[in-house]
Amino acid sequence: MLRRFSVHLLLALFGGVIIYCAYQEYLSLYVMSVLMFMGVNVILSTSLNLVNGYMGEFSCGHAGFMCVGAYVSSLLGVWLFAKDKVFGEAVFDPEYALYAFPLLILAGGVAAALAGLLVAIPSYKTRGDYLAIITIAANYIIISTIENIGVIGGSRGFMGMKSLLNEMEEVVELPWMPIWVFVFTVFCVWLMRRYVSSTFGKGVTAICQDEVAAEIMSVNTNKIKTITFMLSSGMAGIGGGLFAYILGYVNPGSFNILKSTEVLVMVYLGGMGSLSGSVLSAILFTILLELLRPLQILKWIVIPLMLIILMQFRPEGIMGNRELGDLFPRLKKFYRFK
Amino acid sequence: MLESIIQNVINALQWGSFYALIALGYTLVYGVLTLINFAHGDVFMVGAYIAFFVATFFLTALGLPGWVALALCIPLTMILTSMVGVTLERIAYRPLRNKGAHRLYVVITALMCGLILEHANLAILGASRKAFPPLIDVVVYDVGGVTFTNLKIAVIVTAFLVFFFLHWVVTKTRVGMAMRAISYDKFAVPLMGIPLDQIIVVTFVLGSGFAGLAGLMFAMSYPVLEPYMGALIGWKAFIAAVVGGIGDIRGAFLGGFLLGAVEIMVVAFFPSTFRDLIAFTVLLAILTWKPTGLFGIAKTTKI
Amino acid sequence: MMAKTQAQTENTPVLEIRGLTQRFGGLTAVNDFNVKLMPGELSGLIGPNGAGKTTVFNLASGFYQPSEGQILIDGVPTAGLKPHKVTALGVARTFQNIRLWNDMTVLDNIRVAQHYRLGYGFFHAIARSKRYQQREAEIEKEAAELLDVFDLKRFADDFPKNLPYGTQRKLEIARALSSHPKLLLLDEPAAGLNSSDIHELIRLVRWIHDKFDVTIWMIEHHMDVMMELCTQIKVIDFGQTIAEGNPETVRNHPAVITAYLGDDVI
Numbered sequence: 001m002l003r004r005f006s007v008h009l010l011l012a013l014f015g016g017v018i019i020y021c022a023y024q025e026y027l028s029l030y031v032m033s034v035l036m037f038m039g040v041n042v043i044l045s046t047s048l049n050l051v052n053g054y055m056g057e058f059s060c061g062h063a064g065f066m067c068v069g070a071y072v073s074s075l076l077g078v079w080l081f082a083k084d085k086v087f088g089e090a091v092f093d094p095e096y097a098l099y100a101f102p103l104l105i106l107a108g109g110v111a112a113a114l115a116g117l118l119v120a121i122p123s124y125k126t127r128g129d130y131l132a133i134i135t136i137a138a139n140y141i142i143i144s145t146i147e148n149i150g151v152i153g154g155s156r157g158f159m160g161m162k163s164l165l166n167e168m169e170e171v172v173e174l175p176w177m178p179i180w181v182f183v184f185t186v187f188c189v190w191l192m193r194r195y196v197s198s199t200f201g202k203g204v205t206a207i208c209q210d211e212v213a214a215e216i217m218s219v220n221t222n223k224i225k226t227i228t229f230m231l232s233s234g235m236a237g238i239g240g241g242l243f244a245y246i247l248g249y250v251n252p253g254s255f256n257i258l259k260s261t262e263v264l265v266m267v268y269l270g271g272m273g274s275l276s277g278s279v280l281s282a283i284l285f286t287i288l289l290e291l292l293r294p295l296q297i298l299k300w301i302v303i304p305l306m307l308i309i310l311m312q313f314r315p316e317g318i319m320g321n322r323e324l325g326d327l328f329p330r331l332k333k334f335y336r337f338k
Numbered sequence: 339m340l341e342s343i344i345q346n347v348i349n350a351l352q353w354g355s356f357y358a359l360i361a362l363g364y365t366l367v368y369g370v371l372t373l374i375n376f377a378h379g380d381v382f383m384v385g386a387y388i389a390f391f392v393a394t395f396f397l398t399a400l401g402l403p404g405w406v407a408l409a410l411c412i413p414l415t416m417i418l419t420s421m422v423g424v425t426l427e428r429i430a431y432r433p434l435r436n437k438g439a440h441r442l443y444v445v446i447t448a449l450m451c452g453l454i455l456e457h458a459n460l461a462i463l464g465a466s467r468k469a470f471p472p473l474i475d476v477v478v479y480d481v482g483g484v485t486f487t488n489l490k491i492a493v494i495v496t497a498f499l500v501f502f503f504l505h506w507v508v509t510k511t512r513v514g515m516a517m518r519a520i521s522y523d524k525f526a527v528p529l530m531g532i533p534l535d536q537i538i539v540v541t542f543v544l545g546s547g548f549a550g551l552a553g554l555m556f557a558m559s560y561p562v563l564e565p566y567m568g569a570l571i572g573w574k575a576f577i578a579a580v581v582g583g584i585g586d587i588r589g590a591f592l593g594g595f596l597l598g599a600v601e602i603m604v605v606a607f608f609p610s611t612f613r614d615l616i617a618f619t620v621l622l623a624i625l626t627w628k629p630t631g632l633f634g635i636a637k638t639t640k641i
Numbered sequence: 642m643m644a645k646t647q648a649q650t651e652n653t654p655v656l657e658i659r660g661l662t663q664r665f666g667g668l669t670a671v672n673d674f675n676v677k678l679m680p681g682e683l684s685g686l687i688g689p690n691g692a693g694k695t696t697v698f699n700l701a702s703g704f705y706q707p708s709e710g711q712i713l714i715d716g717v718p719t720a721g722l723k724p725h726k727v728t729a730l731g732v733a734r735t736f737q738n739i740r741l742w743n744d745m746t747v748l749d750n751i752r753v754a755q756h757y758r759l760g761y762g763f764f765h766a767i768a769r770s771k772r773y774q775q776r777e778a779e780i781e782k783e784a785a786e787l788l789d790v791f792d793l794k795r796f797a798d799d800f801p802k803n804l805p806y807g808t809q810r811k812l813e814i815a816r817a818l819s820s821h822p823k824l825l826l827l828d829e830p831a832a833g834l835n836s837s838d839i840h841e842l843i844r845l846v847r848w849i850h851d852k853f854d855v856t857i858w859m860i861e862h863h864m865d866v867m868m869e870l871c872t873q874i875k876v877i878d879f880g881q882t883i884a885e886g887n888p889e890t891v892r893n894h895p896a897v898i899t900a901y902l903g904d905d906v907i
Contacts, residue, residue, distance in 0.1 A: 058442065122622075126629040129374055133580050134625060136573060137618045144615035191767060198766040198773070199752045199759060199780060206742050206753045213740035216702055218728040218757035218820055227763050257573070261449065268446060300457040304450035311443040311450075312433060321744070 022175035039185040041282035045266035047235030053272030056208030058132040061139030067255035069237020070244035073108030078160040094167040112237020113230040120229035157251025277319030341483035354598020355497035359552035360575035363545030365590035377452035379572010385419035385553025416547040423546025459565040470561035583633030661710035685871035693880040703727030731823035743802040751784040807838040
C-alpha cells in the first residue's frame with residue numbers, strides 16, 4: 001500500500017521541502033527563481049513533447065502559445081485584482097487574488113488552447129515541413145499582434161503582476177509563487193501522463209507511426225490532433241502565465257523564435273516521446289542555462305553546439321522514447337499509472 | 339494614381355528580389371535534400387558581412403575606386419559565401435546524411451547552425467551595427483512622377499538574371515539534371531554512377547553563392563548591418579518559397595515576389611508595425627488553402 | 642469468444658457497389674464497377690497489376706471519395722464519410738504493404754484499433770473514471786483473448802518489427818478483425834509468403850470465415866489461394882470488370898487469359 005503511493009509521497013515531500021525553504025528563506029531569491037523557471041520549463045518541454053515527440057510533428061512556435069497564456073493571465077489578473085494605469089481600479093477586492101489565482105492561470109491556458117487551433121486545423125491536411133512553417137508563422141503572428149496592441153503596452157510590455165503576489169502573501173503568509181509553480185507543474189505532467197497512457201491517447205502514437213493506418217483502423221485523426229494540439233498549447237499557456245507572474249513583467253519579445261528554440265532543445269535533448277525524458281532535460285537545461293550565464297553571448301553558441309553534437313551521436317536524446325520505468329524496471333513496483 | 343501603383347510595383351519588385359534570391363537558395367537545397375536549411379538566412383547575413391569586409395578592404399586599404407571595388411566585391415563575396423555554405427554542408431549535414439539519420443535531425447542541426455552563425459557574429463564583432471560603405475553613386479531617376487534609383491533597378495535585374503541562370507542550370511545542364519534526379523530518388527542516383535556528394539556540393543555552392551550576392555545587394559541598398567538581419571528575412575523567404583511551392587525554383591522565385599508585393603501593399607495601407615503580422619497571416623492563409631504551395635504538386639498517399 | 646456480427650436483414654448485401662468510377666486527374670482507375678456481396682460470402686477480386694483492385698478497396702474503406710457511384714455497407718451509403726466512420730460501419734482491411742504500428746506493442750496494436758468503440762473520451766481518460774477503468778479492462782481482456790485465439794499471445798509485449806513476416810501478416814489480419822467487422826477486406830495477404838506460410842494462410846482464412854461469421858473479400862495474385870478459398874471471383878482490368886463467376890468459370894474465361902497472358906499465346 002505504501003509502495004503504491006511512494007511516488008506521490010516523495011513528490012509531496014520534495015515540494016514541502018522546497019516550500020519550507022522558501023518560507024524560511026534558506027534559499028536565496030535567485031535560487032528560488034531558478035527552481036521556479038525549472039518548473040515552467042518542465043511544463044513547456046513536456047507539452048511540446050506531446051506534439052513533437054508523441055505525435056511526431058515539428059512544431060517550432062511553442063513560445064507563441066506561452067505568450068497567449070502569459071498575457072491573458074496577466075491582463076485578467078491585473079484588471080480584476082490590481083490597481084494600475086491601464087485598467088484603473090481593481091474590479092474585485094485584491095484579497096481574493098489568492099483564491100482566483102489558479103483560475104487566472106487556467107484562463108491563460110484555455111486561451112492558449114484556443115490559439116492552438118491556429119495550428120491544429122491546418123494539421124488535418126498538412127504534415128511535416130509545411131506544418132512547421134505554419135507553427136513558425138503562428139508564433140510570429142501572435143507576437144506581432146500583441147506588439148500592435150498599444151493599449152497594453154505593445155512591444156514595451158506590461159507589468160503589474162507583482163502586486164497580486166503581494167496581495168496573496170498578505171492574506172496568508174506563504175511563498176505563493178513557488179507553491180503555484182509546483183502545483184501546476186505536477187498537474188500538467190500528471191495530466192499528460194494520463195492522456196498518453198490511455199488507449200485513447202495511444203491514438204496519438206498511432207498517428208505518428210502510420211497516420212493512414214490509424215485513420216482506417218478507426219482512429220478519428222482530426223479529433224485526436226485537435227485535442228493534442230490544444231492540450232499542448234494550453235499547457236504552454238499555463239507555463240506562460242506562471243512565467244509572467246514569476247517575472248512580474250511580460251513583453252512579446254521574450255516569446256520569439258529563440259524561446260521556441262529553447263523549448264525545442266529541451267524536447268530533443270530529453271528524447272521524443274518520453275515524458276520522463278522531457279522532465280529530466282528541462283531540469284538539466286535550466287541548470288545548464290544558469291551555469292552558462294557568465295558566458296553571456298557564448299551561451300548561445302554552446303547550447304546549439306551541444307544539440308548539434310547530440311544529433312550526431314545520440315539523436316534520440318537522453319531517454320529515447322523510453323520512460324524511467326523502462327530503464328529501471330524495479331522502479332515500476334513503486335508506481336503504477338493505471 | 340497610376341504613378342503610385344507603378345511606384346509600388348517597383349518597390350515591391352525590389353523588395354521582393356531579396357526574398358526571391360534567398361528563397362531560390364532554400365528551394366535548391368530542399369529540392370535536392372528535402373532539407374529545410376534553416377541556416378540559409380544566416381548565410382545571407384554572413385554574405386552581407388563578408389561583402390562589408392571585402393568592400394572596406396578594397397576601398398580603404400587598397401584605395402580602389404568604388405566601381406572597381408564593386409566589380410571585385412561581387413565575385414569575391416559569392417565565392418566566400420558559398421564556401422561558408424559548403425563548409426556547413428561538409429561538417430554538419432554530410433555526416434548525418436552518411437549515417438542515414440532521420441531528416442528531422444538534420445533540420446535541427448541546420449537550425450542550430452543558424453543560431454551559431456548569429457551569435458558567433460555577435461560575440462566576435464560585438465553588438466554595434468556596421469555601416470556599409472557606399473561603392474557607387476546612387477542616381478535617382480524620375481520618370482513621370484515615379485522615382486527609382488539605379489540601385490533598385492540593378493537589384494531587380496540581378497534577381498531575374500540569377501533566376502534565368504539557375505533555370506538554365508537546372509533544366510539544360512547535366513548537373514541540373516542530376517539535381518532533379520536526386521530530388522526524385524536519392525538512393526537510385528549513386529547507383530547510376532552520379533556522384534551524389536559532388537552534386538550536393540554544387541547545390542550548396544549555387545544556393546549560398548546567390549545568398550551572398552543577395553547579402554551584398556541588400557547591404558548596398560540598406561547599409562546598416564546587424565547580426566540578426568538574416569533571421570527574420572530568412573524565415574520569411576523560406577515561407578515565401580513554400581507558398582510558391584518548394585522544390586520548384588519558379589515557385590520560390592514567384593513566392594519571393596509575392597511576399598514582397600504583400601509587404602509593400604500592407605505598408606501602403608496600414609501602419610508599418612502591421613507589416614510582419616499581415617504578411618505572415620496572408621502566407622498562413624495561402625498555405626491553409628493550398629497546402630503544397632501555389633506551384634507545388636500535391637502528393638497523394640498511396641496505400 | 643468473438644461475438645457474432647449483428648443480425649442483418651436476410652437480403653441486405655454486406656457490401657454493395659453501384660456504378661463506381663474513380664478518376665485521378667486524366668486517368669480513370671475504376672470504371673463502372675459493380676458488386677454485391679451477401680453476408681457470409683468469401684469472394685475474390687483478381688486482375689493484372691494496375692487493374693484498379695486496391696483502388697476499389699480504398700474506395701470501399703473510405704480512403705478515397707468516389708468520382709461517381711455509390712458504396713453501401715449493409716445498406717448504409719458511405720458517401721462523404723471519413724475512413725474511421727466507414728470502419729465504424731463495419732469494414733476492416735489489411736494492406737498490400739503491412740501497415741502495423743511498429744513501435745507499439747502487439748497488444749497495443751490491437752487495442753488502438755478499437756478506437757471507435759472505446760466508449761470513453763478525453764475527459765474520462767484524464768479523470769480515470771469508473772467508465773474508463775471498466776472499458777480499458779474490457780478492451781484489454783478482449784485484445785488478449787483475440788491474440789490467444791490467433792496463437793499470438795506470446796508476442797503480446799513484442800514489437801511488430803521484431804516479428805517474422807508471416808506472423809506480422811497474421812497480426813494485421815487479427816487487428817482488422819478486432820473491430821468486429823461485418824466485412825473484411827484482405828489486400829494481397831499472401832504477398833511475400835513462402836509456400837508453407839501460404840498453406841497456413843489458406844487454413845487461417847478458412848478458419849476465420851467459419852469462426853467469425855464475417856464476409857471476406859480478397860485481392861490476391863496467388864491463384865491457388867483464390868481457387869481454394871473463394872466461391873465467387875471477379876476479374877477486373879483497366880478498372881473494368883471483365884469476368885465473374887465461380888473459380889472454374891473464371892479460370893477458363895478467354896478474357897481473363899488474355900488479360901494476364903496477352904493474346905498472342907497459343
